[in-house]
Structure formats: structure tokens, C-alpha cells
Amino acid sequence: xxxxxxxxxxxxxxxxxxxxxxxxxxxxxxxxxxxxxxxxxxxxxxxxxxxxxxxxxxxxxxxxxxxxxxxxxxxxxxxxxxxxxxxxxxxxxxxxxxxxxxxxxxxxxxxxxxxxxxxxxxxxxxxxxxxxxxxxxxxxxxxxxxxxxxxxxxxxxxxxxxxxxxxxxxxxxxxxxxxxxxxxxxxxxxxxxxxxxxxxxxxxxxxxxxxxxxxxxxxxxxxxxxxxxxxxxxxxxxxxxxxxxxxxxxxxxxxxxxxxxxxxxxxxxxxxxxxxxxxxxxxxxxxxxxxxxxxxxxxxxxxxxxxxxxxxxxxxxxxxxxxxxxxxxxxxxx
Amino acid sequence: xxxxxxxxxxxxxxxxxxxxxxxxxxxxxxxxxxxxxxxxxxxxxxxxxxxxxxxxxxxxxxxxxxxxxxxxxxxxxxxxxxxxxxxxxxxxxxxxxxxxxxxxxxxxxxxxxxxxxxxxxxxxxxxxxxxxxxxxxxxxxxxxxxxxxxxxxxxxxxxxxxxxxxxxxxxxxxxxxxxxxxxxxxxxxxxxxxxxxxxxxxxxxxxxxxxxxxxxxxxxxxxxxxxxxxxxxxxxxxxxxxxxxxxxxxxxxxxxxxxxxxxxxxxxxxxxxxxxxxxxxxxxxxxxxxxxxxxxxxxxxxxxxxxxxxxxxxxxxxxxxxxxxxxxxxxxxx
Numbered sequence: 126x127x128x129x130x131x132x133x134x135x136x137x138x139x140x141x142x143x144x145x146x147x148x149x150x151x152x153x154x155x156x157x158x159x160x161x162x163x164x165x166x167x168x169x170x171x172x173x174x175x176x177x178x179x180x181x182x183x184x185x186x187x188x189x190x191x192x193x194x195x196x197x198x199x200x201x202x203x204x205x206x207x208x209x210x211x212x213x214x215x216x217x218x219x220x221x222x223x224x225x226x227x228x229x230x231x232x233x234x235x236x237x238x239x240x241x242x243x244x245x246x247x248x249x250x251x252x253x254x255x256x257x258x259x260x261x262x263x264x265x266x267x268x269x270x271x272x273x274x275x276x277x278x279x280x281x282x283x284x285x286x287x288x289x290x291x292x293x294x295x296x297x298x299x300x301x302x303x304x305x306x307x308x309x310x311x312x313x314x315x316x317x318x319x320x321x322x323x324x325x326x327x328x329x330x331x332x333x334x335x336x337x338x339x340x341x342x343x344x345x346x347x348x349x350x351x352x353x354x355x356x357x358x359x360x361x362x363x364x365x366x367x368x369x370x371x372x373x374x375x376x377x378x379x380x381x382x383x384x385x386x387x388x389x390x391x392x393x394x395x396x397x398x399x400x401x402x403x404x405x406x407x408x409x410x411x412x413x414x415x416x417x418x419x420x421x422x423x424x425x426x427x428x429x430x431x432x433x434x435x436x437x438x439x440x441x442x443x444x445x446x447x448x449x450x451x452x453x454x455x456x457x458x459x
Numbered sequence: 460x461x462x463x464x465x466x467x468x469x470x471x472x473x474x475x476x477x478x479x480x481x482x483x484x485x486x487x488x489x490x491x492x493x494x495x496x497x498x499x500x501x502x503x504x505x506x507x508x509x510x511x512x513x514x515x516x517x518x519x520x521x522x523x524x525x526x527x528x529x530x531x532x533x534x535x536x537x538x539x540x541x542x543x544x545x546x547x548x549x550x551x552x553x554x555x556x557x558x559x560x561x562x563x564x565x566x567x568x569x570x571x572x573x574x575x576x577x578x579x580x581x582x583x584x585x586x587x588x589x590x591x592x593x594x595x596x597x598x599x600x601x602x603x604x605x606x607x608x609x610x611x612x613x614x615x616x617x618x619x620x621x622x623x624x625x626x627x628x629x630x631x632x633x634x635x636x637x638x639x640x641x642x643x644x645x646x647x648x649x650x651x652x653x654x655x656x657x658x659x660x661x662x663x664x665x666x667x668x669x670x671x672x673x674x675x676x677x678x679x680x681x682x683x684x685x686x687x688x689x690x691x692x693x694x695x696x697x698x699x700x701x702x703x704x705x706x707x708x709x710x711x712x713x714x715x716x717x718x719x720x721x722x723x724x725x726x727x728x729x730x731x732x733x734x735x736x737x738x739x740x741x742x743x744x745x746x747x748x749x750x751x752x753x754x755x756x757x758x759x760x761x762x763x764x765x766x767x768x769x770x771x772x773x774x775x776x777x778x779x780x781x782x783x784x785x786x787x788x789x790x791x792x793x
Contacts, residue, residue: 332675333667333708341666363714370716374667374708380697382704384729388722388772395718438722 126214127171128246129458132238132451134164134224135270135277136306136410136418138353138365139345140372143328143338149287150266153328154342156279157295157349158270161306162448166235168220169457170243176215179203182459183220183236202237202264209260210248219459224443237264238271242451257451258292274298274450276353278346298447301356305426307419309433310441311389320413327379337375341368362408362420369410376413387415389438396432405429460548461505462580463792466572466785468498468558469604469611470640470744470752472687472699473679474706477662477672483621484600487662488676490613491629491683492604495640496782500569502554503791504577510549513537516793517554517570536571536598543594544582553793558777571598572605576785591785592626608632608784610687612680632781635690639760641753643767644775645723654747661713671709675702696742696754703744710747721749723772730766739763 141156181188181199188195199218207213218240222232241261245252252260254272258279262269270277273294282290327334345368352361376383386394390411397409397419407429408420421429423446430442475490515522515533522529533552541547552574556566575595579586586594588606592613596603604611607628616624661668679702686695710717720728724745731743731753741763742754755763757780764776 332670332705336666336670367712367714367716371666371712374712378701378705378708380701382701382732384725384732386725387729388726391718391720391725392722395721398716398718 126173126247127169127457128243129167129169129454129456130239130242130246130451131165131167131454132235132242132271133161133448134166134232134235135160135267137267137270137412138349138361138410139342139368140412141267141279142372142375143324143334144266145281146285146287147325149290150262151287151290152266152279152281153338155281155346156267156270156342157346157353158267158277158279159304159306160271160274160277160298160448160450161445162298163445164224164235164443164448166220166222166232166239167454167456167458168218168236168239168243169459170216170218170240170247171459172212172214172216172247174214176217179215180217181220182218184222198233198264199240202240205260205263206244206248210250212248216247217459221458233265234267234271237261237268238451240264241268242272242453246453254450255291255293259287259290261451262287262290272451275300275447278350294450295350296353298449301353301447303423304358304447305421305423306445307421307426307429307433308443308445309389309393309417309419309436309439310443311387311393311415311417311438312440323376323379323383323385323413326381326383327375329379331375331379333375333378337371341371358406358420358422362406365410365420366408373411385411385414387438389436390415390417392436392438393417393419393433396436400429400432460507460581461503461791462577463501463503463788463790464573464576464580464785465499465501465788466569466576466602466605467495467782468500468566468569469494469601471601471604471746472695472744473676473683473702474746475601475613476706476709477658477668478600479615480619480621481659483624484596485621485624486600486613486615487672489615489680490601490604490676491680491687492601492611492613493638493640494605494608494611494632494782494784495779496632497779498558498569498777498782500554500556500566500573501788501790501792502552502570502573502577503793504550504552504574504581505793506546506548506550506581508548510551513549514551515554516552518556532567532598533574536574539594539597540578540582544584546582550581551793555792567599568601568605571595571602572785574598575602576606576787580787588784589625589627593621593624595785596621596624606785609634609781612684628784629684630687632783635687635781637757638692638781639755639757640779641755641760641763641767642777642779643723643727643751643753643770643773644777645721645727645749645751645772646774657710657713657717657747660715660717661709663713665709665713667709667712671705675705692740692756696740699744699754700742707745719745719748721772723770724749724751726770726772727751727753727767730770734763734766
């Protein structure tokens with residue numbers, strides 16, 4: 126009962142921001158993302174009677190029952206697994222990310238997609254990709270998208286029990302191999318406000334939220350799916366950049382305000398807009414953290430990375446492209 | 460036919476963002492402001508047959524017919540004056556600001572309040588304060604508020620001809636003499652997007668604009684007037700800070716996006732929120748530019764100014780308080 130899986134982080138092009146059901150992790154809206162290549166979580170899980178309690182080790186740090194990181198995230202997820210399988214055996218989970226965790230780089234998405242995939246294998250649950258995306262969802266909403274390769278849509282679903290709330294692949298990575306994201310890491314510190322807390326407050330009191338949910342997201346999903354289908358970079362970039370700003374606008378007009386950007390974030394946002402005015406094809410997107418992801422095409426990716434390198438606030442740069450979904454691997458890490 | 464006037468800039472606590480009539484400068488919403496003390500425009504105007512054309516000199520720089528600064532701003536304003544008075548005599552206007560112009564420090568508000576006041580005197584128009592606020596409005600919307608001292612409300616009015624669209628004083632400066640604003644000047648450069656162009660685009664295509672206009676501003680005006688009346692600093696600060704974020708949220712979700720903040724702006728926003736978490740009474744507001752105005756009370760103003768001084772991006776710091784409205788002066792500057 127030991128298995129391992131690898132999953133990549135995903136970056137939303139139409140953002141997920143707000144749940145309609147916290148217990149089942151059902152979103153207020155659909156969303157569209159690209160699964161990255163190389164922003165990886167590698168997870169091994171072993172269910173065995175030798176473990177009196179669950180043990181979680183992330184990037185070498187151990188968490189146990191009673192720790193927030195265990196209870197609020199992995200503990201809840203394992204309860205769901207135990208409810209489905211009826212198997213109460215305790216387990217050890219070891220997970221390594223090759224990118225900064227909890228800083229708006231979708232570490233929980235990669236982490237839970239890998240964990241769900243490893244657990245499915247270890248316990249012989251026999252879930253298919255879409256069922257797996259529903260299981261991953263119970264750990265972290267956006268993990269539902271990291272199950273699939275390439276370009277992915279998370280369907281919000283209509284059912285109260287979440288049975289139609291799953292991610293489906295739109296296109297494989299081979300559909301648009303020239304597509305790139307240059308990620309500027311402006312801080313590796315843990316962010317102050319976890320996405321989960323931020324989006325709950327936004328749904329509760331942001332005066333713009335109903336416009337975001339009912340008008341903006343449904344429209345942007347249609348536009349961006351068409352842009353991906355046609356490999357129309359300009360429409361995709363414009364829609365993704367504005368969608369990101371509309372999401373952050375809801376966060377920052379929440380009471381109390383949630384501002385994820387730092388000085389490096391805003392410098393790079395302006396730079397991307399300036400470079401675009403000069404003719405470079407580039408747009409930005411930002412999630413619940415200060416990192417800026419610059420959407421571009423292969424031909425410009427290195428030049429953009431070189432320019433971003435000049436900024437004093439940029440600690441690291443990662444270039445990524447449409448990548449693979451979660452998969453089982455033989456390489457155990459313990 | 461020569462007269463001079465002095466007027467102070469004003470800083471909005473509930474922002475003005477968007478016109479319903481560009482010709483008459485009628486706003487989509489009301490707004491509430493504090494007239495500052497010492498952020499001054501000093502203007503002398505002389506109507507005389509010796510001038511074949513209008514001459515405008517701002518901070519030593521001359522502008523003439525054909526220059527954008529003259530045509531779009533002062534030229535239009537003088538046409539209004541000539542229509543009202545029937546007097547076609549050309550004039551010379553000299554205006555000096557003791558603070559950076561066109562960088563979100565309400566230079567046009569102080570400038571047109573002083574100009575309207577000087578013109579009223581020079582041409583013997585005999586306008587009272589409220590009529591004067593309507594005349595100043597024709598030069599720059601926010602100038603309508605700089606006519607009055609202390610705390611001021613600009614009523615949006617209902618009439619199509621703008622005859623009920625004027626500013627009225629809420630309270631004199633003596634009502635709340637301890638109130639302070641610490642202004643952090645993060646750049647003295649001219650801003651790229653003038654407020655006028657920015658707000659027109661926002662009204663045109665921002666998906667959140669109707670919520671701003673119909674729900675947020677009417678509610679915030681009621682809240683902030685009560686907070687000023689009761690000298691309730693906390694309610695005033697919370698309401699003003701969130702109102703500023705809600706205004707900027709409309710600008711940045713306009714297509715193409717309008718982002719007035721720079722690295723210094725965002726650093727100081729976070730600092731103000733951090734200082735508040737530590738118990739300091741302070742809130743920020745930001746207009747159509749990168750400068751941050753920190754709302755506080757006299758007891759904390761120097762400490763805040765000292766802290767702001769530490770930021771590498773801050774070029775200048777100004778402390779201001781509720782100040783006087785526009786007034787005629789004997790001191791001509793030419």
C-alpha cells in the first residue's frame with residue numbers, strides 16, 4: 126500500500142476566486158488554466174499499520190495532527206478518502222516541491238493532485254481522471270485542474286453534492302507547444318493571507334463580487350476557450366490579464382482589504398505593459414500572491430526572462446510551458 | 460481688470476471618478492473632500508486689450524493657443540467665462556503651484572479654484588461661493604470643492620444643465636483641527652494618464668462601474684459625513700481607505716487597464732496597514748497618481764512622516780491639515 130505520483134502546478138487564465146460550499150470545495154464559478162511543466166510536486170504515500178497516526182512531511186518538515194497545516198489541509202482530505210474507501214489505516218505522506226510553497230505558486234494544487242493520484246494507486250481506488258479531479262478538489266480547489274495535461278477547464282457544476290464539479294481537459298500540451306509563461310518570483314516568503322481565507326471574505330463582503338461571479342467569469346471563460354482553440358495569443362493575453370485584475374479588484378475591495386502585490390509585482394506589471402506598447406507580445410497574470418506570471422510565446426521567452434532579471438526585487442525566474450497532468454511514478458521518495 | 464487669488468488643493472475622502480456630462484463637467488456621483496492647508500496655487504489674471512491672445516504661464520512655463528494644456532483646460536474655461544460675461548477681452552494668466560503639478564496632487568483643483576476666484580474678481584462677476592464653485596467646475600471637476608474651507612461635499616445634482624451641481628461646505632477647519640494628512644510623494648513625474656482620460660474610459664467599459672456609481676458612493680458619502688460630524692476617526696479612515704481601493708479597482712479593470720500605483724505606492728500601502736495592525740491610527744487614500752496620502756491625527760503625524768522618510772522611493776513628504784478655501788489676495792505675481 127505504497128505509491129508515488131508527480132503533479133505539476135497549474136496557472137489559471139480565468140481565475141477561481143470564491144467557494145459556494147466550503148466543505149465540498151465547490152467553487153462559485155468555473156475557471157480555465159494551463160498545467161505547467163516542471164513546477165512539480167513529488168509525493169509518496171504509504172498506508173501501513175506501523176503508523177499509529179498520520180505523518181506528513183513537506184519539503185523535509187514534519188507536520189502532525191494538531192498542526193494547522195495537517196488538520197486544515199491533509200487531515201480533512203484523508204477523512205474524505207477514509208469515508209470513500211472505508212479503510213482506516215493510517216499513513217505516512219512525504220511530499221517535495223521543487224518551487225516555493227505557499228507564495229502564490231499553486232503549491233497546494235500540485236501537492237493535492239499528486240497526493241490524490243498516489244492515494245488512488247496505493248489504495249486501489251480505481252478512479253478515472255475526472256473522478257480523480259473530484260477527489261483532488263477535496264484537498265484544494267485548484268488541485269482539481271492539475272490532474273489534467275495542457276489546457277484545462279474546471280466546471281463549477283450545478284449539483285449540491287458536487288458530483289458534476291470536475292475538471293476536463295480542453296487541449297493537450299501539443300496543441301500549443303510555443304506557449305510560455307515566465308514566472309518572476311518577487312518573494313519566497315509565505316504569504317500573509319492564505320487564498321482560502323481571502324476568498325471567503327471576498328464572497329462575504331466585496332461589493333463587486335456578484336458582477337465577478339455572474340458576468341465577468343462566464344464571459345471570460347467563453348472568450349478564453351475560443352482564444353486557446355484558435356491559438357489567438359492576443360485575445361488570450363488581453364482576457365487573462367484583465368481577468369486577473371478583475372479578480373484582484375475583488376480581493377482589494379474586501380473589508381479588510383486583501384492586497385497580494387508587492388513593489389516587485391507592480392514594477393513588473395508596469396514593465397509588461399510598457400514592453401507591450403513597444404511591440405513585444407506579453408501579458409501578465411497574478412494569483413493570490415506577489416509572483417507575476419508573464420504570458421508569452423517561445424520566441425520572446427528568453428528575452429523577457431533577461432529583462433525581468435534586471436529588477437532588484439526579483440529573486441528567481443522560472444520559464445514554463447503547457448505540461449503534463451498528474452501521474453503515478455515508481456520513484457518513491459522514502 | 461487685474462486680480463489675484465490663492466486656493467488650496469483638496470483631497471477626496473469619497474472619490475470623484477467619472478463624468479455624466481463632459482462639456483458641463485457634471486459628475487456621475489457626489490464626493491466628499493478635505494481642503495488642504497498650504498498645497499497652494501497662487502494665480503493672477505489680467506484682462507487687457509494689450510493682449511492680442513490669451514497667455515498662460517504655469518510655474519514659469521508659457522502656454523498658448525494650440526498647446527494642449529491651454530486648449531483643453533484654460534481655453535475651454537475662458538470660453539465659458541466669456542459666454543457668461545459677454546466680455547471678449549483677452550487675458551494673461553500667471554499661476555504658481557508650490558507642489559508637483561499633474562502627479563495626482565490635485566494641482567488642477569487648486570489651479571482652477573484660484574483662477575475662477577481671480578476671474579470673478581477681475582471681471583466683477585459678483586458670484587457667491589456656490590456660484591463660484593460651479594464656475595470652477597467648468598475648468599476641472601474637483602476644483603469645485605477647493606472653493607470652500609475645511610470639509611466639503613460636492614453635490615452631483617440632478618439637472619441636465621448643471622444648475623444644482625455645486626460644492627457646499629460641511630464643516631470649517633476648526634471643527635476638526637487635529638485631523639492630518641501625511642502626503643508621501645513617490646514620484647514628481649507627470650503621470651502618464653490624465654484623470655480626465657482615465658475616468659472617461661472607466662465609465663465606458665469597466666464592468667464594476669455601475670456598482671461604484673449606484674451603490675458604493677451613495678453609501679460611503681452618508682457614512683463619511685456622519686464620521687466627520689462625530690469626529691469618528693476610525694470610521695472615517697476605514698471608509699476612505701476602502702473607497703479609494705474601490706475607485707482604483709474600477710480604473711484597473713478598465714480596458715486597457717489604468718494602474719496609477721508604483722512600487723513606492725504599494726510599499727507605503729502595506730506599511731500603513733502594518734502600522735495599523737500595531738495600533739497606530741492611520742489609513743491611506745490615493746488619487747489618480749502614485750502619491751499616498753496617509754490620514755492620521757496630529758499626535759501621530761510626525762512619527763508617521765519620519766517612518767515614511769525611510770522608504771527609498773519617497774522623494775518628498777508634506778504634512779497638511781484642513782485648510783482655507785479659495786480667496787482673493789492683493790499680492791499679484793506679475
